[in-house]
Amino acid sequence: MADHQGQSIHALLGDALRDSTDLARKEFALFKTEMSQNVRNLAIGLGMFVGAAVFAIISISLLTQSLVEWLAVRLNSEALASLIVAVVMGAIAGGLVMYGRSKMSASTLAPDRTIRNVQRDATVLSERASA
Numbered sequence: 636m637a638d639h640q641g642q643s644i645h646a647l648l649g650d651a652l653r654d655s656t657d658l659a660r661k662e663f664a665l666f667k668t669e670m671s672q673n674v675r676n677l678a679i680g681l682g683m684f685v686g687a688a689v690f691a692i693i694s695i696s697l698l699t700q701s702l703v704e705w706l707a708v709r710l711n712s713e714a715l716a717s718l719i720v721a722v723v724m725g726a727i728a729g730g731l732v733m734y735g736r737s738k739m740s741a742s743t744l745a746p747d748r749t750i751r752n753v754q755r756d757a758t759v760l761s762e763r764a765s766a
Contacts, residue, residue, distance in 0.1 A: 655760075662753055668744040676738050683735030691728040704765070 699720055706716030 658756055662749060662756070665752060666746055666749040669749050673746070680735045680738030683738060684732060686737060687728050687731030689751065690731060694724045694727070 682691055702720045703713065703716045706719055707713040
């Protein structure tokens with residue numbers, strides 16, 4: 636009887652170790668999947684920053700002079716024309732930067748599903764251990 640009980644405890648411990656190892660493997664696979672999605676979003680955010688920089692450079696080099704000259708003729712003031720053009724281009728570049736930053740925020744990079752699963756698994760394991 637004692638030998639049978641020792642063997643069943645040994646089997647239970649072995650099963651628990653196997654289940655824990657399998658659970659850790661699956662959680663790590665989920666973590667890798669979720670982090671690869673987050674890295675993809677980070678790359679999109681970085682691309683938006685590069686796009687904002689390229690757009691700002693092209694805008695400054697191609698449009699600034701022609702818009703300032705056109706507005707200067709309309710407004711009879713080169714300074715006011717320069718100010719209006721600078722504000723419009725700054726707003727466009729700012730919008731692109733804000734969109735890119737939203738894609739790269741820390742909250743979008745956190746592996747939320749993995750965290751929830753690990754917390755749930757810890758709860759289940761502690762309930763099984765106490766039972």
